[in-house]
Amino acid sequence: MSDITARIADPDDLRVLIMLAALLIVGLLAAVAAGSQPFMHRQDAGSGFRWVKRQ
Template identity: 65%
Template sequence: MADTLARIADPDDLRFLVMLAAVLVVGVLAVAAGVQMLPRDADSGFGFRWARRP
């Protein structure tokens, strides 16, 4: 099994790809957590929420 993987890609390349995938997964999870903190209601006006005029 290891010999087959070594023929496909160098073990150092595989280590790099696995680390890159881990960083990308952590980044996607961070973005998903940030999106959940945004307000659910759509902003119906122009400007900041606390500066709306009646």
């Protein structure tokens, strides 16, 4: 079985691809979390981001 996978892709290449995929997934999750921050259910949910001054 390892001969077949060695012919398809080098194990070092697979390691790099897996690391890139993991980084993309983490980045996607961070973007979703940042985008959903104003909509979180908490006491000051309508105030927007914490670092924006209220007027």
